[in-house]
Amino acid sequence: MVSTVSVRAAAKINLHLGVGAVRDDGFHPLDTVYQAISLYDDVTLTGAVVPSLELECADYIDAGDVPIGGGNIAFRALEVIRARTGRHGHEAVEILKSIPVAGGMAGGSADAAATLLACDHLWGTGLGREELHSLAAELGADVPFALMGGTAVGTGRGDALSPALAQGTFHWVLALSEAGLSTPEVYAELDRHRERHVNDIAPAPEQPTVDIEVLQALRAGDPHQLAEYLHNDLQAPALHLEPGLARTLEAGEKAGALAGIVSGSGPTVAFLVADADAALELQVELSAGRHTVIRATGPVHGARVVAG
């Protein structure tokens, strides 16, 4: 039996994010295309006498933004998997964080997925993929994708997943923001925007659908084609809440990106470029303009055990 397990889980971006009309219960039906990219959090669990959490963050992350008590989603993941397995005891949790916090890249979800997988391995409970998926869905809409990785279409709350065929590697340049955006606030702003413009925009669909062109571009492995069809319904409300993001988008596109898109609920902006050289050039250019910039590629694997 192992006593320590480390799991690595990736950030995501949404290549397409269609948000349907809000229902009476506040639920927004989604149709989205996720891609896991090479920016990771590592979660290490060790059996312990008392629970604890240690956090180590990349220099562009403010550790103060991450709850270290029961509010941390890693602890919620521990509770959920304990309830399912009937397992008692405590764990020491270490999180090595490189995914921006509240950046629209599902960093918390990655930590939750990593914690579930690490527990399963540490305790030898052998929960199958389906059981882990159902626990993940209890923790949040993006958590099942963090387990799965690759490129996938998500419907429902984003948690009903089917893998999408993608050829080759796509190159991304990420412009980070200092302050995060709250996902519920961005959805609320979208609802207000739709209400304000009820007479001049088409009504939001009850069930949104992914543009077929996105899936074709992924199958072809063609970044130029994909750039034409990146789409995010949350981009307009995110720009409304953070008007400075429009300048970031413009700066990246002027500097040679094929396209830029707000990642999920933002405020990270993801630029798609043609290849690794173009990514480096764009990184240099945006960094000179005082942006914090990271390069990443996708698709990459979902959560996996890296030690233990």
Ligand code: ATP
């Ligand atoms: P998504 O794209 O899934 O909407 P996000 O990437 O915008 O999420 P997260 O980084 O997941 O946002 O964080 C959202 C909030 O969750 C944070 O503001 C933070 O207070 C809280 N949180 C709880 N646990 C964690 C964790 N392990 N890592 C990051 N944030 C966490």
